[in-house]
Amino acid sequence: MAIEHAILVSLLEKPGSGYELARRFERSIGYFWTASHQQIYRVLKRMESDGWVDVRDVPQHGRPDKKEYTVADLGQAVLSSWIHEPIEPESIRHDLAVKIRGAAFDDPAALIHEVERHRRAHTERLAHYLAGEERDFPGPGRGSGQGQGAGSDPGEETPAPSGPLDAGRELQHVVLRGGIAYERMTLAWLDDVLATLHRLAAAR
Amino acid sequence: MAIEHAILVSLLEKPGSGYELARRFERSIGYFWTASHQQIYRVLKRMESDGWVDVRDVPQHGRPDKKEYTVADLGQAVLSSWIHEPIEPESIRHDLAVKIRGAAFDDPAALIHEVERHRRAHTERLAHYLAGEERDFPGPGRGSGQGQGAGSDPGEETPAPSGPLDAGRELQHVVLRGGIAYERMTLAWLDDVLATLHRLAAAR
DNA sequence: CTTGCCTATGCAACTCGTTGCATAGAAGGA
DNA sequence: TCCTTCTATGCAACGAGTTGCATAGGCAAG
Incomplete structure (x- = not known):
């Protein structure tokens, strides 16, 4: 549905x-x-x-x-x-996480190349999203920074070009910012995974 | 598969x-x-x-x-x-994002309650994960901080309790850190979404 | 000139996953 | 006492999604 x-x-x-x-x-x-x-x-x-x-x-x-x-x-x-109508907050379904836990019963070092491959793919995606943001949503106003939530001050209106009918654009932008935040988070996590795998490989 | x-x-x-x-x-x-x-x-x-x-x-x-x-x-x-064997880096499938973009053709303010509901659910999940981490992986070593990747220095061995067979535990922990990072990222994004929806509702 | 890619639509078969239902004994609360 | 919840397993039907294949003209590179 x-x-x-x-x-x-x-x-x-x-x-x-x-x-x-x-x-x-x-x-x-x-x-x-x-x-x-x-x-x-x-x-x-x-x-x-x-x-x-x-x-x-x-x-x-x-x-x-x-x-x-x-x-x-x-x-x-x-x-x-x-x-x-309300929908259930969805959970992720991440094959790579299953592989990582499964690696405990195999050689953890064997996963390093795979994780690096995923890291490259996510780097590309992030670059792609950022290019799309630059193209479709230029201007300084509220770049997708740390994903810190942009505060919660709904009072201040954007002064200059706050057109009436760009609700669609605003909403597309916030969804895109979500994709960017997701990729950044994933990249940081993959670095964490790589560091862990290296540590385990060194201490085998 | x-x-x-x-x-x-x-x-x-x-x-x-x-x-x-x-x-x-x-x-x-x-x-x-x-x-x-x-x-x-x-x-x-x-x-x-x-x-x-x-x-x-x-x-x-x-x-x-x-x-x-x-x-x-x-x-x-x-x-x-x-x-x-290598697998494809997966993409997300996020119903809420579809709803948010769809809200441009309906009343954006109607989504605020829904987004708040999701925010609560993710807050609970995060608390649940953090409790599990506290329980299963206590100790000061490398708490799931900002998800900043924990650096990439595989040289430094943990000095004291680096048992030989806790590869499984380490890998379970890094996967859990991934879940925690995901929930934190999602919460920040939902705040961003809420701020955007409030802004649109105020400027309708 | 042939090979492959892009636009454009579609069928058939299959696997994956969800929803609804059924059974059945034990434990605990209203 | 009855109702619900928990343990424990399972079938049947359906819907969602993937994989493989087919058609067909135009365009560009080798």
């Missing part, structure tokens, strides 16, 4: 075809949700027959036609009611 | 029944992996018929008999080869 909602949000932000959705799920939305194109096509078809979205055939020059999906009124309503 | 491995690790740390495994998955292992008892029973049965684990019937006084599972040689080998 959730890919539908992610698709609805993405289509509200910008209508598009199944293919385009699949690419978005590799990018901005995919930072916190993944889905393969097969799944997206299947779900879109169901959503269409349920009246959550509308389709429109768009011929293209030199490319296959695409079906552009838009959110229907019913889809809006479904999304709204989902937003209002 | 992973619950099997989590079960193998858990059984290596301590043999037990399906029921006991299910309870562990709500606790220590469940910090980074969840599984319902139905699934555990089903997988255990398959693992047994594949020769990865051995079963032993244990009669009990005043309670239903239980089947105690132990890891067989083949299971050890399977786990070892899994540990040595």
Whole structure:
């Protein structure tokens, strides 16, 4: 009960075809949700027959036609009611943590390369997020610093360019800051893991 | 291809029944992996018929008999080869982030209670982890501080009580530190989200 | 000119995981 | 006494998600 909602949000932000959705799920939305194109096509078809979205055939020059999906009124309503119903705070599911605990019954040093590989991948992701932030949310106002929560002073309004309709942008930004904080935290933890593995290898 | 491995690790740390495994998955292992008892029973049965684990019937006084599972040689080998094969760095799948972006097309203020609820849940989890750390890993050495990575100086050996066989404990501790860092990061981010929502609500 | 990649959509088969239900004895509280 | 909770195991049905494959035109590099 959730890919539908992610698709609805993405289509509200910008209508598009199944293919385009699949690419978005590799990018901005995919930072916190993944889905393969097969799944997206299947779900879109169901959503269409349920009246959550509308389709429109768009011929293209030199490319296959695409079906552009838009959110229907019913889809809006479904999304709204989902937003209002509470969900369980989710727990992580981290393969690497299982491997680390399993390494106690194998050679811990053998994991060092794997952990370094993950570290590189997360470094890349962080750089990618930061580049996206620089591109889409420039300006000095509230950079994603230490993730210290930016205080909780809702009183002070941003003086100059506080447009009325950029709630969407603000919310996209806070989600992106979450991704950045997650990657930073993960990198620090992986350093901790590496130090521990090295210590164990040295003292074997 | 992973619950099997989590079960193998858990059984290596301590043999037990399906029921006991299910309870562990709500606790220590469940910090980074969840599984319902139905699934555990089903997988255990398959693992047994594949020769990865051995079963032993244990009669009990005043309670239903239980089947105690132990890891067989083949299971050890399977786990070892899994540990040595590389896995993809996983991405998160965070429902709340979808809701937050979706709130742009609904009332952002309506999310405040939900986010506060999540914040409470994560506060509890953090307290739970910290209590577990205090209990299982006391002593001053390397408390889970800012998650700053504890440096990367593998040269310095802990002088006094560096037992030879607590590789398992060390690895359990570093995984727990990961859970703690995750919860701290999440709490900071939720504060950021709350501040953003309040700002938007004030400027609506 | 062939090989491979990009756009674009989709089916079929399978595994993974959740939800709902069932059984059954013992212990403890209302 | 009845109701709930805990231990302990399990089936059946469904939904979610992955993997493999198929089609098909255009474009670019070797």
